Each structure stands twice: as structure tokens, then as C-alpha cells.
Amino acid sequence: MLRILNKIWHTGTVTERRPRDAEIERFGKQVKRAIDRRFRGSLAIRQVDAGSCNACELEIHALNNPYYDIERFGVHFVASPRHADALLVTGPVSRHMETALRRTWMATPSPKFVIAAGNCACDGGEFGVSYASCGAVENVIPVDVKIPGCPPTPRDLLWGILAAIDVKG
Amino acid sequence: MSRFDWLSEYLARLEDEHVVVRRGDAARLAPAHCLILDAEDWGNVARVAADSGYRWAGLWGDPVAEQVIVHAGFVHEGDYLILITEVPLSHPVLASHTPYYPAANRLERHLQDMLGIGFLDHTDGRRWTRHRAWPEGVYPLRNDFPVSGNSPHRTPADSDYPFERILGSGVYEIPVGPVHAGIIEPGHFRFQAVGEEILRLEARLGYVHKGIEKIAVGRDPVGLARLAGRVSGDATVAHTWAACMAMERAAGLDIPPRALAIRAILAECERVANHLGDIGAICNDVGFTFAQMQFGRLREDWLRGNQSVFGHRLLMDFIVPGGVVRNLTYQCKKILQPQHEALSRELDDLLPIIDDHSSLEDRLVETGYLSNEEAQRLGVTGYMGKASGQDYDVRRDHGYAPYDRLDVPSPCLMEGDVAERIRVRAEEIRHSLKLMEHLMRRLPSGPVSVSWPEVVSKREGIGLVESWRGEILSFVRFGEDGRVARFFPRDPSWFSWPALERLIHGNIVPDFPVCNKSVNASYSGHDL
Numbered sequence: 228m229l230r231i232l233n234k235i236w237h238t239g240t241v242t243e244r245r246p247r248d249a250e251i252e253r254f255g256k257q258v259k260r261a262i263d264r265r266f267r268g269s270l271a272i273r274q275v276d277a278g279s280c281n282a283c284e285l286e287i288h289a290l291n292n293p294y295y296d297i298e299r300f301g302v303h304f305v306a307s308p309r310h311a312d313a314l315l316v317t318g319p320v321s322r323h324m325e326t327a328l329r330r331t332w333m334a335t336p337s338p339k340f341v342i343a344a345g346n347c348a349c350d351g352g353e354f355g356v357s358y359a360s361c362g363a364v365e366n367v368i369p370v371d372v373k374i375p376g377c378p379p380t381p382r383d384l385l386w387g388i389l390a391a392i393d394v395k396g
Numbered sequence: 397m398s399r400f401d402w403l404s405e406y407l408a409r410l411e412d413e414h415v416v417v418r419r420g421d422a423a424r425l426a427p428a429h430c431l432i433l434d435a436e437d438w439g440n441v442a443r444v445a446a447d448s449g450y451r452w453a454g455l456w457g458d459p460v461a462e463q464v465i466v467h468a469g470f471v472h473e474g475d476y477l478i479l480i481t482e483v484p485l486s487h488p489v490l491a492s493h494t495p496y497y498p499a500a501n502r503l504e505r506h507l508q509d510m511l512g513i514g515f516l517d518h519t520d521g522r523r524w525t526r527h528r529a530w531p532e533g534v535y536p537l538r539n540d541f542p543v544s545g546n547s548p549h550r551t552p553a554d555s556d557y558p559f560e561r562i563l564g565s566g567v568y569e570i571p572v573g574p575v576h577a578g579i580i581e582p583g584h585f586r587f588q589a590v591g592e593e594i595l596r597l598e599a600r601l602g603y604v605h606k607g608i609e610k611i612a613v614g615r616d617p618v619g620l621a622r623l624a625g626r627v628s629g630d631a632t633v634a635h636t637w638a639a640c641m642a643m644e645r646a647a648g649l650d651i652p653p654r655a656l657a658i659r660a661i662l663a664e665c666e667r668v669a670n671h672l673g674d675i676g677a678i679c680n681d682v683g684f685t686f687a688q689m690q691f692g693r694l695r696e697d698w699l700r701g702n703q704s705v706f707g708h709r710l711l712m713d714f715i716v717p718g719g720v721v722r723n724l725t726y727q728c729k730k731i732l733q734p735q736h737e738a739l740s741r742e743l744d745d746l747l748p749i750i751d752d753h754s755s756l757e758d759r760l761v762e763t764g765y766l767s768n769e770e771a772q773r774l775g776v777t778g779y780m781g782k783a784s785g786q787d788y789d790v791r792r793d794h795g796y797a798p799y800d801r802l803d804v805p806s807p808c809l810m811e812g813d814v815a816e817r818i819r820v821r822a823e824e825i826r827h828s829l830k831l832m833e834h835l836m837r838r839l840p841s842g843p844v845s846v847s848w849p850e851v852v853s854k855r856e857g858i859g860l861v862e863s864w865r866g867e868i869l870s871f872v873r874f875g876e877d878g879r880v881a882r883f884f885p886r887d888p889s890w891f892s893w894p895a896l897e898r899l900i901h902g903n904i905v906p907d908f909p910v911c912n913k914s915v916n917a918s919y920s921g922h923d924l
Contacts, residue, residue: 230749231686241693274579278604280920282629282710285673287579289699292692306577321923322529322551323603324582327574330553353626358536358545359529359607378629380709 241293254385255300261392262301266312270302270392273311273335277328277367278360279318282378283345287315289381302388308334313391316368317378319347319354320361332368340371342391344384349373400429400475402448409444425858425871426645427794428469428476435481438466439491439517445470446496450477451775451788454869455493455503456884457511459539464488464511468500469869469886474793476860476869483513485538492518499775499891506924510537510609525602525923527554536610543610554600562588562595570905574603578909581919585908592904597897604923612883617643617717617848620872620880625712627885628921633659633666634863635885635921636715638870641796643717646857646874647849653840655719656798661835662711662720664828667864668739669698669710671779671821674916678818679750681910682759690746694739701735719845729836736829747822760815764911766899767812774898776891778866779820780915784812790862802834812899814914824864851878863888865918887921 262270274287290297291304305311308331320328332341343364346352351362364370374387410417418432433441445452453469453476463482470477483490492515493500504515505524512535523532529551530536536545561569567590574582584600612623617640624639625632637659644651676691699709705728706714714721750756766776771784781788789806791799807823809816852874859870866888875881896915903911 230745231753234690234745234749235686238690238693275575276579276581276604278606278920279581280626280629280632281581281918282626282632282712284579284581285630285710288673289692289696292696293689294693294696304579308575318604319606321604321606323527323554323605324574325551326553327582327603329550331575353623354606354608354611357543357607357611358541358547359605359610377712378710380703 254382254389255297258302258385258389258392259300261389265392266301268301270313270388271305271311272302272313272315272388273305273308273331274315274317275308275328275331277316277318277324277348277364278321278354279345279347283317283348286378286381287317287344287384290384295381295385297385308332309336311335311339313339314341316341316343316364316370317345317348319351320364320367322359322361325361325367328364328367340391341368342372342374342387343370344374344379344387346375346377349375352377402472402475403429403477406444406448406477409448410441413440413444415440415444425478425856428478428858428860430478430480432480435483435490438479438481439493441479442468442491442493442496442500445477448472451772452493452497452499453775453867454886454890455500455507456871456886457507457513457537458873458882459485459511459537462486464513466490466507466513467871468493471788474795476794476858478858485512488513489516490514491516494518494520497775498773498894501894503886503890509535511535512538522558525605527602527605528552529605536607541610543607543613557600559586559598559600560596564590566590567595583919587905587908589905592906594900594903594905594908597900597908599893599897601893601919602923604920606920606924608924609882609884612880615880616878617880620883621715621717622713624870624883624885625715627924628887628889628918629710630670630918631666631863631865631868631887631921632710632712633662633715634861634865634868635870635887636713637663638859638861638863638868639872639883639885640715640717641859641861642857642870642872643852643874644857645859646855646872647852648855649718649846649849651719651797652843652846653798654723654842655844657835657839658720658724658844659715660798661724661832662706662714663861663863664832664835665698665702665706666711667828668825669695669702670864671825672698674913675750675818675821678760678814678910678913679756681913682756684753684756687746687750690742694742697735698739701731705731716845718848719843721845723844724839732832732836736832740826740829743822743825750818750822757815759910760813760818761811762813763907764814764899764903764914765812766895768810770898771812771895774891774895776866776895777888778863778892779817779824780866780888780892780895782807782820783809783816785810788867790860790867794860796860798835802831804831814910817914853878856882865889865916866892885921885924887918889917889919889922892917893922
């Protein structure tokens with residue numbers, strides 16, 4: 228136990244001690260202000276992988292690591308679309324996920340918005356439209372904001388979420 | 397040691413079985429050895445291979461004119477044997493390998509759905525990769541099937557898949573997915589349980605089928621490398637390397653030693669990043685968030701290092717046909733070396749904590765147990781195999797450049813539980829750091845790429861790489877125009893998914909996430 232406490236003590240709070248993260252702090256504060264204004268301090272996001280290669284998921288995961296710790300800005304990822312204000316969709320929409328995505332969208336209470344994350348979600352990316360892929364997310368459900376990148380970095384994602392709130396706010 | 401010591405014995409046993417083997421084209425997929433045989437012997441050769449203790453490593457079909465050329469891969473003592481046969485499209489029927497190799501089950505069903513090959517004696521005739529994006533009796537990988545498909549309508553849910561059921565008093569069923577609760581890929585799991593105990597788990601995958609094998613057709617080498625880098629995003633380096641290796645062997649291209657060393661550094665970087673993330677995530681799934689936060693931090697440091705040295709956090713598109721995109725400068729070494737030393741020091745602090753934390757031990761030891769026998773039967777590789785007594789590593793045992801000149805340590809532990817899979821990952825991180833140190837210290841001089849020959853016509857090649865997840869086998873054939881005519885990447889997940897279904901027996905439903913994370917099979921790499 229002492230070893231654990233010792234490690235925590237010596238690690239400190241990485242988010243504040245690293246000067247190179249000032250930009251994240253600035254983004255984050257903007258996001259927080261927008262969320263406070265429009266969502267009363269809490270934005271619930273349901274992430275849906277509609278066919279990605281899983282690289283986008285790795286970077287979305289990173290938003291929860293102690294460097295970004297997106298929850299402190301009021302953004303949290305929820306387990307059900309029924310609890311969500313927004314969907315964060317990755318991947319070209321595979322045809323096998325087409326109905327699941329549409330149903331997830333229908334299960335999300337209005338008002339809701341959709342963020343397409345990653346090149347594939349924005350325009351089909353490397354996979355495009357084929358017998359197996361519907362391509363961009365907007366080919367299946369309405370999209371409000373796109374975050375390009377292959378995959379988008381956590382910074383891009385944070386920035387995109389902020390832009391989405393601004394568009395809808 | 398001379399290679400293929402065992403081959404003559406295998407051939408003698410085939411002769412005893414009256415199997416006629418043609419050896420004319422044995423080197424067409426070098427360094428693998430090819431044997432060509434008649435379709436009616438397809439089952440026998442697998443039976444003899446199984447009796448001899450060879451591991452089954454994959455199956456793919458290649459439609460050429462009115463034939464399908466079917467390949468099956470076997471591994472023994474680090475040597476790869478590819479059996480090849482032809483079946484006519486008018487009557488595409490073969491004996492199944494599944495009775496001898498349970499690992500063959502889903503790849504045969506994939507081939508049945510994608511190319512319409514029927515497997516006699518297959519224990520499970522249900523569709524696998526096909527949901528409802530194309531109808532039964534239509535096969536996307538056949539040459540007459542348009543890449544755009546024939547169905548302009550919305551694709552309905554695959555709601556009538558016949559799951560196997562257990563009947564009995566108190567048995568209930570839990571359907572999960574395809575959209576899961578966390579930030580993970582989609583797939584469906586059907587649990588049969590009594591109380592909290594899982595009696596049976598059946599996975600239904602194929603949700604992220606993106607038609608990778610079909611859209612690869614017609615690409616140039618650079619385009620194929622990009623696509624291979626997106627077969628499974630967490631293994632982008634390994635898949636790109638395997639595809640490039642296959643293409644370069646097809647082209648007879650020699651890659652400069654410096655490029656090979658840089659590729660290996662990239663592959664080890666990828667291994668470390670994924671293992672760091674996994675160790676944290678496994679601990680998180682039993683409520684030990686301390687580890688999740690600490691390893692999340694280390695992973696982020698690592699990815700930022702990747703960004704500053706290689707220009708991409710996940711190292712995508714750094715490997716290209718013919719070499720790597722750019723050189724590693726002296727400055728890069730100055731960034732990487734202190735980063736590696738820092739990680740080593742952090743691990744000195746953190747790994748002992750994880751190793752002897754009693755509440756972790758309570759939750760992870762004996763959880764998700766995969767016996768050595770089952771691991772062998774299913775042909776799992778990577779940390780899954782190494783935690784269950786399967787002492788195999790493509791880098792060490794098959795020995796591709798630059799690893800063939802290095803001493804590659806590979807852990808082999810026996811306990812087969814979640815705790816053991818963490819231990820293998822931890823050891824592999826240490827080994828990778830040492831390998832990288834060695835590679836960087838002795839980085840050969842010279843160019844980092846060679847130009848691609850104008851046209852590589854009607855040639856094929858195979859790529860074999862140890863990804864962070866295990867063995868990847870990649871097949872590429874070029875058509876007459878020098879463009880890709882067939883691409884098949886076999887991710888290790890094809891074998892770790894069935895392993896998950898076995899190791900979950902007798903565990904409780906709430907332990908599924910930690911068991912699943914300890915396996916961490918790729919949905920995308922499997923669904924293609």
C-alpha cells in the first residue's frame with residue numbers, strides 16, 4: 228500500500244505539471260464553459276464504432292487518460308445511447324452495422340447531435356462505399372460535426388467536441 | 397539447424413496414405429514450402445499433419461478464372477508449409493480440416509461465405525462472415541461479383557442467426573451487443589448462464605466486415621500497404637510490414653538493412669504501447685484504477701514519443717513497399733533512448749506492485765484459464781499462447797530479418813490465467829526495450845528504401861510477422877497488370893476469439909470484461 232501511495236505522490240498530477248499541455252487546458256476550459264452553458268455542466272457521449280479499424284477507439288480511450296482527463300471538463304462516456312446527449316461515431320459504417328447504428332441513433336433522446344470522428348466516418352476514408360461499407364456516417368444518420376484524422380489525435384477530438392457544442396449551442 | 401528437417405517424414409507418411417503430392421513449384425511462396433495436391437486428398441493431409449503435431453495457421457482461397465486455388469498453412473519448428481489445391485467453381489467442394497483442427501472452423505466458414513466453397517464433414521454449416529449485406533448463394537470474392545455489390549437497399553439486422561442453446565432449469569441467456577457499453581469495437585456475445593456462472597459463450601462476429609479482401613483488388617503496392625495498415629489499427633505496423641513483406645518477396649526485392657532495422661524498432665514500439673495499455677485496462681476491469689491511470693500515463697508518454705520521432709502516434713504508414721518513408725536521424729535516437737530508460741525505471745516501480753498486490757491476485761489468478769492442451773489445439777500465438785505453454789515466436793523461431801541476426805527472448809509461462817497473460821505482456825515490454833536498444837545502437841548505415849520495380853506481374857508472396865498480438869500471415873498475389881489480385885491478412889484474432897469462448901467456461905458473468913481484455917482479440921482484424 229505504501230508503495231502505491233508513494234508512486235502516486237511522486238507521479239503527481241501530470242496534467243498540470245506539464246507545460247506543453249497548456250493548450251489542452253485552454254481547449255478544455257473552453258469546452259467546460261460551453262458545456263456549463265448548454266448542458267448544465269455535463270455532456271454525456273455514447274461512442275459507437277460503426278466499422279472502424281479500432282485506431283480511432285484507441286485515441287478516444289486516450290481522452291480518459293490522466294493527461295487529458297476529459298471528465299474534468301464535464302464530458303463523460305456513457306454505456307447507453309438512452310443516457311446520451313451526443314453520439315461519437317467512428318469508422319465507415321459497415322453494412323453489417325447499418326441497422327445497429329440507426330437504432331442507436333433512434334434510441335438517443337432528442338435534442339441530440341452526432342459527431343463523426345476519423346477520416347472513415349467523415350468521408351469513407353480508406354474503405355469508401357462498397358458491397359460491405361456504406362461509407363461516411365452521414366450516409367446513414369445525420370451528422371453535425373466532423374473530426375478528420377487517421378486517427379484524430381486526442382487533441383483533435385477535444386477540439387472537435389468543442390466545435391460540436393458551438394455548432395449546436 | 398537445417399530447415400524443414402521434418403518434411404521428408406511428413407512426405408513419407410503421405411505416401412503411406414497414397415496421397416500424391418506434386419513438388420514442382422515448392423518455392424513459389426518462399427521461405428514457406430509449397431506442396432500441391434489433388435482436392436480429394438485435402439482432408440487426409442490435414443489428418444496426417446494433425447497426427448504429426450503441426451499447428452494449423454490459416455486458410456484462404458484465390459479465385460483464378462474458373463478455379464479457386466485454396467491454400468492452407470501449417471507450422472512446425474518455425475517452418476511454414478503451405479498446402480495448395482484447386483477446385484472448380486462449378487463444383488467447389490473440399491473436405492473440412494475442422495475435425496482435426498478446431499481452429500479451422502471459422503476460417504472455413506469465412507471461405508464458404510466469401511467464395512462459396514462447401515466443406516464436407518464440417519461440424520458447423522452456419523454462415524459466419526455473411527450477415528445480410530449480400531444474399532445467400534452470392535459470393536463477394538468471386539470475380540463476377542462487383543465491388544459495389546448488388547444491393548442498394550438498407551441492410552437489415554442479422555436477427556435470425558441460430559445460436560446454440562442450453563436448455564435446463566435455471567439456464568438463462570444474455571445477449572450483448574453489437575453496440576457495447578464501453579469504447580470498444582462491435583460484436584455480439586450470447587451467454588448461457590446459471591446464476592452468475594457462464595455455461596457457454598458464443599461470439600457472433602462479422603459486424604465490422606468492410607470488404608478489405610475485395611477492395612484490395614486492383615490496388616498498387618503503396619495503396620495496399622495503406623489498406624493493410626488499417627486491417628487492425630492497433631497492429632498497423634505489423635500488418636503493414638506483413639503485407640509489404642509479401643509484396644517484396646513476390647517482387648524479389650531486397651530491403652536495405654537499415655530499413656529492416658527501423659521496421660523492427662517500429663514493431664517493438666507498437667508492442668510496448670499496446671502492452672502498456674492492456675496491463676492498465678485489465679487491472680481497471682477488476683477495479684484497480686491506480687494501474688489504469690499509471691499505465692495510461694506511460695502509454696501516453698510513449699505515443700507522444702512516437703509522434704515526435706516518427707510523426708504519428710500509432711506509427712501508421714511509416715512502413716512502405718521497399719522500405720520505410722524516411723530515415724531515423726541522430727536526433728531521434730536522442731529522444732528515444734532517454735524515453736526507454738524512463739519507462740524502464742517506471743516499470744521497476746509499477747510491475748512489482750501489480751505482481752504482489754493481494755486483491756489483484758485474488759481476482760486475476762485462476763480467472764479465464766486456458767489449458768496448455770486447448771491453447772495448442774486452437775493454435776493460439778502471441779501472449780495468449782505464451783501464457784499457456786505455447787513456446788512460439790515468429791521472430792525467434794522463424795527468424796525473419798532483422799530478427800534472424802538477433803537474440804530474441806520470448807517468455808513461455810504455463811499457468812494460462814489472466815494473471816499469466818499480464819506477466820507475459822510485462823516480460824515482452826522488457827524484452828522489446830532491450831531489442832530496441834540493441835537495434836538503435838547498431839543501426840546499419842545506408843539507404844532506407846529501394847524503388848519498386850516497374851511491374852511485378854503474376855507473382856505471389858507471403859509475409860510472416862510477429863505482431864504484438866501474435867503471428868500474422870499475409871498473402872499477396874499480383875495480377876498481370878502488376879496490381880494486387882488477391883490479399884489475405886490472417887490476424888491472430890482468428891484463433892484467440894475461439895480461445896475466449898473456451899476460457900470463459902465456469903467464470904462468472906461479471907468477469908467477462910476482464911477475461912475479454914486479457915485476450916484483447918481484434919474485431920476488425922478478424923472481420924476484414
